[in-house]
Amino acid sequence: MKDEKRIWGIHTQDDSLFLKGNVIAIGWKAFGDLSNMENNREAFKQKYAEIYLEDKKAAVAVAAGMLYRFRFEIQVGDYVVFPSKSNHEINIGIVDGEYRYEATAKEYVNQRKVKWLKHLSRTSFTQGALYEVGSAMTLFTIKNYADEFLESLNVGPEKEPKDELPGSVRATADEIKQSTKDFILKELSRNLKGYALESFVGNLLNAMGYRTELALQGGDSGVDITAYKDELPPRILVQVKSQDGDIKETMLQALKGAMREGDYGLFVSLSGYTKNAKKYLDATPIIRGIDGDELVTLILKYYENLSLKYKKIIPLERVYIPVPAEE
Secondary structure, eight states, rough: OOOOOOOEEOOOOOHHHHHHHHHHEEEEGGGGGGGGGSOOHHHHHHHHHHHHSSSHHHHHHHHHHHHHHIIIIIOTOOOOEEEEETTEEEEEEEEEOOOOTTTTSOOOOOEEEEEEEEEEGGGGGGGHHHHHTSSSSSSEEOOOOOOOOOOHGGGOTTSSOOOHHHHHHHHHHHHHHHHHHHHHHHHHHHHOOOOOHHHHHHHHHHHHHEEEOOOOOOOOOOSSSEEEESSSSEEEEEEEOOOOEEEEEEHHHHHHHHTTOEEEEEEEEEOOBBBHHHHHHHOOEEEEEHHHHHHHHHHOOOGGGGGGGHHHHHHOOOOOOOOOOOO
């Protein structure tokens, strides 16, 4: 392992513990004392899966990975960047102690001592740096803007923050947008399978101004939803698939076979389409295919009109992201 000091980002719900107790900490109290664990990622994953039975495979890997890194990868002398919510500051410190288990702690039992070096206003940093330290993970490494955080340790409070290149602003804005799209697609895949996804697509079409009728569960007509823009034809026959693999041409042909003259078809998938399926769609303009990315774009556009049920499944908040001014 390199001697170079790492820079860690960390989040908490207990700012006071971090700032007044001069520690960084993570929870997962049921996991127990990490001192008893061997230096092996797979061992962490196996034990986590045995304790947190309801967590999905991906969530197990992420959480177990953070526990492992907190125990074995963080080293005395590494830097820590902690954005505190209570005072909206960026706190930078240096790890000052080995791992310890605080059994009496209410939640954050896994701790390390930290010596805080500076407490700086968020306005002291570029937007890209703020986005990176705003990671959705509890514990993570800072890479893209590591130099900026280190340089801030030698910057007086009176010094103006350096200008950020427009390209960098655009890049971070695009990263935030893509991260949001990835989140939505993952939540759809995790929470809405089969008929549940059909109901969601029906609600989305309602939000777009269509009148919809869902087919009975267990039906095999090749049509999941019938949609109308108004009381008059044409009608739109909708097929919805939540499978992981790409949609094949035969599936589109099945939808075409259920259509009558004057009908239009809509095929909605969380995945993509095979090469032959795309050729079929190009040659059959009365059927439109929507993949996962296009579905997410529609969700973002009509999110405010979705039912509360689905807003709870996909919780989003409207925010404004800075982008470079047009030349």
